[in-house]
Amino acid sequence: MPDVTGTLEYLQKLALYESEKPYWCFLPPHDGFDPDVERVDNLEFEDHSDIHIRDIRDLKHAFKINDCGFEVVSHRSRFSSFQKPDDVAQYRAEADQLLKDTLDAVFVKSYDSILRRNVPFQRNQMDLADPLHTEGPARGVHNDITYDSGPEVINRYLTDEERSLFLKPGYRFRIINTWRPLVPVLEDRPLALCDSRSVDPEDLVPADRVAPGRFGEVYYLTHNPNHKWFWLNKQTPSEPFIFTMYDTKDGPHARFCPHVSFVNPLAPKNAAPRESVETRSIVITKE
Numbered sequence: 001m002p003d004v005t006g007t008l009e010y011l012q013k014l015a016l017y018e019s020e021k022p023y024w025c026f027l028p029p030h031d032g033f034d035p036d037v038e039r040v041d042n043l044e045f046e047d048h049s050d051i052h053i054r055d056i057r058d059l060k061h062a063f064k065i066n067d068c069g070f071e072v073v074s075h076r077s078r079f080s081s082f083q084k085p086d087d088v089a090q091y092r093a094e095a096d097q098l099l100k101d102t103l104d105a106v107f108v109k110s111y112d113s114i115l116r117r118n119v120p121f122q123r124n125q126m127d128l129a130d131p132l133h134t135e136g137p138a139r140g141v142h143n144d145i146t147y148d149s150g151p152e153v154i155n156r157y158l159t160d161e162e163r164s165l166f167l168k169p170g171y172r173f174r175i176i177n178t179w180r181p182l183v184p185v186l187e188d189r190p191l192a193l194c195d196s197r198s199v200d201p202e203d204l205v206p207a208d209r210v211a212p213g214r215f216g217e218v219y220y221l222t223h224n225p226n227h228k229w230f231w232l233n234k235q236t237p238s239e240p241f242i243f244t245m246y247d248t249k250d251g252p253h254a255r256f257c258p259h260v261s262f263v264n265p266l267a268p269k270n271a272a273p274r275e276s277v278e279t280r281s282i283v284i285t286k287e
Contacts, residue, residue, distance in 0.1 A: 002057075004053050006053045007048065007051065008141055008229070010141050010221055011141070012044045012222070022042060024040075025210045025211070053192050053262070056232055057233045060072040065243065067197075067253065068196060068230075069195065069196040069244045070241055070244070071241070072232060073240055073242055079091045080182055084132075092281075096109065102242065109157060110281040111153070114135060115276075116275070117136065117275045117276075118188055118274040118275075137261040138260070140220050141260045143221075145175050145217075146219050146246075153246070153282070154173055166284050169287075170287050175247075176244060176245065176281050177257075178240055179242075179243070181235050182237060182276055184236065186234065189273075190231050190262065191231065191261050192259065193230050193241065194221075194228065195228040197228075197254070199258060203221045205222060
């Protein structure tokens with residue numbers, strides 16, 4: 001198993017954040033403003049280059065979403081690329097069915113999807129509501145939902161009828177991410193996932209994430225040498241990750257999963273640039 005020593009980006013522990021909450025704004029281009037060049041945030045990251053990242057290729061069935069926050073599932077998608085918005089809609093439905101089957105859910109609803117590609121971007125316009133909108137790899141070790149923003153996401157995307165059916169005792173709500181590479185073998189900028197059991201509450205720093213028509217809160221993480229990191233070497237599209245971002249159920253099980261991509265020291269120079277697709281879904285199961 002090719003474990004690696006990699007470099008991961010963590011949020012700095014700045015005195016600034018004692019008086020000013022971390023934030024990040026994602027704004028579309030307009031005259032004199034290029035979001036791919038100019039920053040609208042106060043996030044300051046630092047590289048930690050001595051991180052041991054363990055390969056789970058031969059152990060992937062030992063990692064379960066309830067225990068560590070993530071797992072690898074076996075699933076072949078009908079989609080290897082996306083040419084029109086309906087392709088994305090169908091893929092989201094496909095991902096929801098995967099989650100329903102894997103987690104024995106009574107209800108699953110995808111509310112977001114993201115296409116990513118590790119290439120330089122030069123663009124003078126973008127539509128953040130376009131399902132085909134593509135972003136680069138996300139920066140900084142993070143978890144996309146906080147304990148405060150989770151209920152807001154659930155209330156925002158469920159209909160009145162769905163809330164009346166499920167917002168009652170006896171149901172467990174989770175927000176689950178599916179993450180799938182779109183290249184035949186992923187070598188460039190793979191995903192590293194952190195075992196949630198190795199994270200202290202003090203490592204989690206809430207940050208505002210702002211975009212037109214959207215407002216949310218995420219966790220960025222500060223460095224802790226106790227963090228345990230894992231990756232799947234040479235991940236293929238039929239080996240997607242599923243991982244937890246929020247869970248209403250109390251207990252010692254995993255209720256989140258920090259993650260970030262990293263520069264793979266084993267990647268050949270001619271490795272295909274990473275392309276990936278992820279979905280975010282509300283998953284409801286019976287207690």
